Amino acid sequence: xxxxxxxxxxxxxxxxxxxxxxxxxxxxxxxxxxxxxxxxxxxxxxxxxxxxxxxxxxxxxxxxxxxxxxxxxxxxxxxxxxxxxxxxxxxxxxxxxxxxxxxxxxxxxxxxxxxxxxxxxxxxx
Numbered sequence: 001x002x003x004x005x006x007x008x009x010x011x012x013x014x015x016x017x018x019x020x021x022x023x024x025x026x027x028x029x030x031x032x033x034x035x036x037x038x039x040x041x042x043x044x045x046x047x048x049x050x051x052x053x054x055x056x057x058x059x060x061x062x063x064x065x066x067x068x069x070x071x072x073x074x075x076x077x078x079x080x081x082x083x084x085x086x087x088x089x090x091x092x093x094x095x096x097x098x099x100x101x102x103x104x105x106x107x108x109x110x111x112x113x114x115x116x117x118x119x120x121x122x123x124x125x
Contacts, residue, residue, distance in 0.1 A: 006036040009087065011097035012047045012080055014116070015068065019060035021119045025067060031114060031124045032094060040068045041076035043083055085109075094124070 008028055018025055028038055045068065053061050076083040081102050084095055088111040095106055096114040103113050107125070117123045 004035070006032070006034055006092060006094055007074070008032060008036050008038045008094045008096060008114070009074065009076075009084060010038065010040055010044060010068075010071075011084060011095065011099060011102065012044050012051075013098050014096040014114075015044070015048060015064045016057070016060060017098050017116045019064050020057075021116060023116060023120070023122060025071075027122045028096065028114060031122050036094065038071045039074040040071045041074045041080065041083065041087075043076050043078060043080050045073065047080055096122075 010025070015025075017023075025038070029036075045065070048061060048065060048068075051061060074087075076087060081099065084097070084102065085105055087093065088095060088106055088109055094112045094114060095102075097103055097106075098115050103115065103125070106113050113125045114122050115125060
């Protein structure tokens with residue numbers, strides 16, 4: 001029997017933090033040991049496109065949108081945090097976020113979380 005692959009979903013603030021601290025998204029592959037696949041929720045892309053950023057954050061927004069194009073999308077709609085919680089409630093997955101409140105809610109549900117630690121690397125919590 002073939003083993004299934006765990007979806008790893010990326011939150012908007014995680015994307016921007018990775019850019020800001022120069023952490024490649026591919027580092028996710030180093031912290032997740034089981035078979036997995038990175039997916040970008042459509043509402044994360046929409047939120048990232050609609051952020052009104054300035055300076056280097058604006059540059060990061062553009063760069064990250066280009067990088068995210070290489071990953072498949074997932075058709076999540078509505079507010080990002082709520083949609084990630086709803087998805088995690090119904091599907092085993094890993095969520096990448098730095099949002100403290102979202103991380104706490106996901107951990108209570110038993111969902112694993114990847115976050116940026118010490119502005120230098122990713123950890124699976």
